[in-house]
Amino acid sequence: MNPELKKLSEVLKNKGQSLTNPRKLVFEVLSSHKPQTMNELINLLGKSVDRASVYRTVGLFESLGITQRLALGWKYKIELSDAFTHHHHHFSCMKCGLIITLQDNSDLEASISLLAKSQGLTMTDHQLEIRGLCQDCASST
Amino acid sequence: MNPELKKLSEVLKNKGQSLTNPRKLVFEVLSSHKPQTMNELINLLGKSVDRASVYRTVGLFESLGITQRLALGWKYKIELSDAFTHHHHHFSCMKCGLIITLQDNSDLEASISLLAKSQGLTMTDHQLEIRGLCQDCASST
DNA sequence: GCATTATTGCGACATAATTGCAATAACTGG
């Protein structure tokens, strides 16, 4: 069992949830692909996991903090949460739809938590999407 | 005609689009309310604008840069774009659903554009959502 | 392994979004 899957198994067990086949499959698709819309997820899984179960699994994963949903482009997408990947932000190319993962930046993170703190807000999470044109699209315009 | 509406009229005319009543109404609701989900928008407009026309209008507004959609909490919401309001970010309380508008912060904005630039990306737009607990919910826990 | 309990897949339902088309309203030139 690969280490990622092992971690999933532990998280589930900790919360009194079982590691079922559909959950493994959903997790595997999420760990081997970029952020997915629900439909992409459902299509990738084909008939190996039922539509309803995909929704239920994603709902469970979200409530356990295994995945997070975020808005990219125009659709919301699902990706593994920071506990399974490294915290990052996203860039979406509005022309070709390319999504780029942007690595963490301490200045940025500091500004964000400062902003929350200055308003007396308790931040658990945040997400930033930068939209624009990727290098290829920008140069071919 | 109020100045906001005047601006809308100009933008539409510039793009060869007409200023129709439904478009005015949708715009008015958006300028006098916090970010709206499609359904909130549809309900607020009642039978004065048909469901389908609300979708079509929002689609048009988005393509012209009059509105932008953003994911807050778990739902998509529509708001006027930066050209009609001031640039800002959002905080969503994950307990009570409260949405707070966060005023611009130059450090933050600088970090964001730097991040994009360092990757050779052309940024046209960005959005940040901070999630957590508002003051009331944090203190009543 | 076997019993217990949670989870799944299926079909039915509910809600959200899109489309074709005839009726209507907005813009243009006179």
Place this chain on the structure above:
DNA sequence: CCAGTTATTGCAATTATGTCGCAATAATGC
């Protein structure tokens, strides 16, 4: 300011997306 032209609307039908109850099935603890 009016009539002709063209885009836009409202309506009804359709499709897509998400949810639910329940019997069959699979996972866990012993």
